[in-house]
Amino acid sequence: ETPIMVTRSSLPPLEEYVEMLKPIWESAWLTNMGEYHEELKRQLKRFLKATELELFVNGHMALELALQAMNLQGEVITTPFTFASTTHAIVRNGLTPVFCDINDRDYTMDAEKIEGLITEKTCAIVPVHVYGNICDVDRIHEIAQKHGLKVIYDAAHTFGVTYKGRGVATFGDASMFSFHATKVFHTIEGGAVCFNGEQNGLKEDLYGLKNFGIRNEVVVDAVGANSKMNEFQAAMGLCNLRHLDGEIEKRSRVVARYREHLNGVPGIKLVQPQKDVKPNYAYFPVVFDETVLGYGRDDIYEMLKQHDIFTRKYFYPLTSEFQCYSDRYDAKDTPVALETSKRVLTLPLYADLDLSDVDRICELILGYRA
Numbered sequence: 001e002t003p004i005m006v007t008r009s010s011l012p013p014l015e016e017y018v019e020m021l022k023p024i025w026e027s028a029w030l031t032n033m034g035e036y037h038e039e040l041k042r043q044l045k046r047f048l049k050a051t052e053l054e055l056f057v058n059g060h061m062a063l064e065l066a067l068q069a070m071n072l073q074g075e076v077i078t079t080p081f082t083f084a085s086t087t088h089a090i091v092r093n094g095l096t097p098v099f100c101d102i103n104d105r106d107y108t109m110d111a112e113k114i115e116g117l118i119t120e121k122t123c124a125i126v127p128v129h130v131y132g133n134i135c136d137v138d139r140i141h142e143i144a145q146k147h148g149l150k151v152i153y154d155a156a157h158t159f160g161v162t163y164k165g166r167g168v169a170t171f172g173d174a175s176m177f178s179f180h181a182t183k184v185f186h187t188i189e190g191g192a193v194c195f196n197g198e199q200n201g202l203k204e205d206l207y208g209l210k211n212f213g214i215r216n217e218v219v220v221d222a223v224g225a226n227s228k229m230n231e232f233q234a235a236m237g238l239c240n241l242r243h244l245d246g247e248i249e250k251r252s253r254v255v256a257r258y259r260e261h262l263n264g265v266p267g268i269k270l271v272q273p274q275k276d277v278k279p280n281y282a283y284f285p286v287v288f289d290e291t292v293l294g295y296g297r298d299d300i301y302e303m304l305k306q307h308d309i310f311t312r313k314y315f316y317p318l319t320s321e322f323q324c325y326s327d328r329y330d331a332k333d334t335p336v337a338l339e340t341s342k343r344v345l346t347l348p349l350y351a352d353l354d355l356s357d358v359d360r361i362c363e364l365i366l367g368y369r370a
């Protein structure tokens with residue numbers, strides 16, 4: 001039997017992608033904001049209900065350059081329960097992460113703990129809509145307004161999610177999306193920053209920063225990087241967008257099947273659907289409580305691996321525990337995040353995962369004895 005990985009990239013029919021390549025061969029225009037780049041930008045703006053959007057070579061550079069474009073200095077309140085990228089993007093901008101704990105319902109930043117971390121050095125909040133769960137955007141907005149802080153969401157997992165009918169891209173000063181191959185929507189590698197167009201010069205700055213800070217042929221006015229999305233990536237995005245609704249629908253069936261098996265089982269905790277949120281079924285995290293079950297997350301991880309089923313411990317360890325940061329932080333300061341990282345496992349989830357495989361995975365989990 002073929003191994004089951006935590007996810008599997010969605011791909012359009014090969015002929016569809018090949019057809020898209022023909023104009024690239026004819027024009028020999030491969031990168032640097034070509035026609036597909038511009039078309040994808042238009043379509044994504046509409047799809048994400050964003051007022052402004054810039055494309056990038058990947059999600060990480062999108063976040064890193066969004067922070068750079070905001071000209072921030074000092075401390076940034078963020079979550080350690082995330083992928084390496086979030087914390088690295090802050091540190092690589094010369095900023096200091098200050099880690100806020102998460103809540104134990106949906107594992108996003110605990111908004112009630114933010115104000116206690118604000119100092120005179122705080123300049124911004126970088127929350128993460130982790131697994132596709134929306135942060136408490138209303139409360140975060142209130143706090144940011146009160147203290148004059150920028151809010152840059154890591155929305156890597158929330159492509160197409162809406163809250164009270166509003167695109168998730170419209171919250172905060174900016175939101176970063178990842179279009180990596182493992183995401184609900186992908187451009188092989190890729191990313192975007194969505195933002196409100198009224199912020200002074202942000203549009204021009206973001207555009208410049210992904211192209212070496214070049215304004216025009218003779219003016220270079222910022223220390224930029226090279227983070228442009230190329231035409232092959234944009235073509236993949238245009239193809240994938242056509243199939244997205246169907247892919248999300250298939251994912252929803254996989255999630256419903258997992259829930260049928262695992263909901264309400266003592267010692268096994270699932271994230272309950274969020275109120276007023278249209279989800280995208282990005283990840284399926286399960287928290288195993290060893291004190292109830294007599295066995296823990298690592299036992300399930302190993303057992304499934306024996307059956308060629310490869311789950312992932314997203315997000316273990318916390319970023320504050322990484323070797324490059326651990327001398328500066330104590331993970332015990334974020335106890336909910338620490339406990340969750342030790343207990344959580346993300347189960348396989350992708351559009352073409354067979355429901356019979358979901359049944360098998362759940363039977364293995366429910367039949368496990370320590």
Ligand code: T4K
Nearest residue numbers: 005006007008009058059060083085156178179180181182
């Ligand atoms: N912020 C957050 C909260 C994020 O989660 C991420 C990325 C970012 C920022 C940064 O965005 P990007 O710069 O990546 O756009 C994967 C992804 O590489 C990464 O994008 C993602 N988060 C993270 C959560 O997961 P790994 O190291 O776990 O990937 P890997 O190579 O082990 O792949 C996982 C599984 O996916 C494989 O077992 C099989 C499947 N797969 C993988 C690849 C590469 C495919 O089916 N096709 C593929 O091409 O990081």
